[in-house]
Amino acid sequence: EVPSEPGIMRYEVEVIYTPATVFKLENVYFDFGKATLRPESFPSLDELAALLKAKSTMIIEISGHTDDVGDDASNMTLSQQRAESVRAYLLKKGIAANRIIAKGYGETMPVASGTSDEARQMNRRTEVKIISQ
Secondary structure, eight states: OBOOSTTOOBOOOOOOOOOOEEEEOTTOOBOTTSOOBOGGGHHHHHHHHHHHHHSTTOEEEEEEEOOSSSOHHHHHHHHHHHHHHHHHHHHHTTOOGGGEEEEEOTTSSOSSOSSSHHHHHHHSEEEEEEEEO
16 A cells, blocks of 8 residues: 555555567478478477477467568468468377467568578577467
8 A cells, every 4th residue: 555645545556567488499390492391390399299288278379480581472471381380280299279379470570680591590480489378
């Protein structure tokens, strides 16, 4: 309770905001220019499926990101298809469809600037955002 004018009660409220947790999904690979998951991606995706099974109420967004090679529209489509491929894999592992959102961001959210191979490789990624636990 905070001192105030007579007859008026004022309260301080502390709001605790926890931003969504986002992490790169390591070792997830696709065929060049396609949304086909490569077999070396399966161990990482199996770990994610195990986490989702252990945390049965967790809802996530799978986000696909591309580099800046190619036109914007094609990259947006490719990133969406790649996110959907990861989602489809998780669904096949028994995760409920309403717990996984697939979203392609194309080249709109780079994590590295420049046109070097290293920068472009960093920008080509699949991320997981925990929407709710």
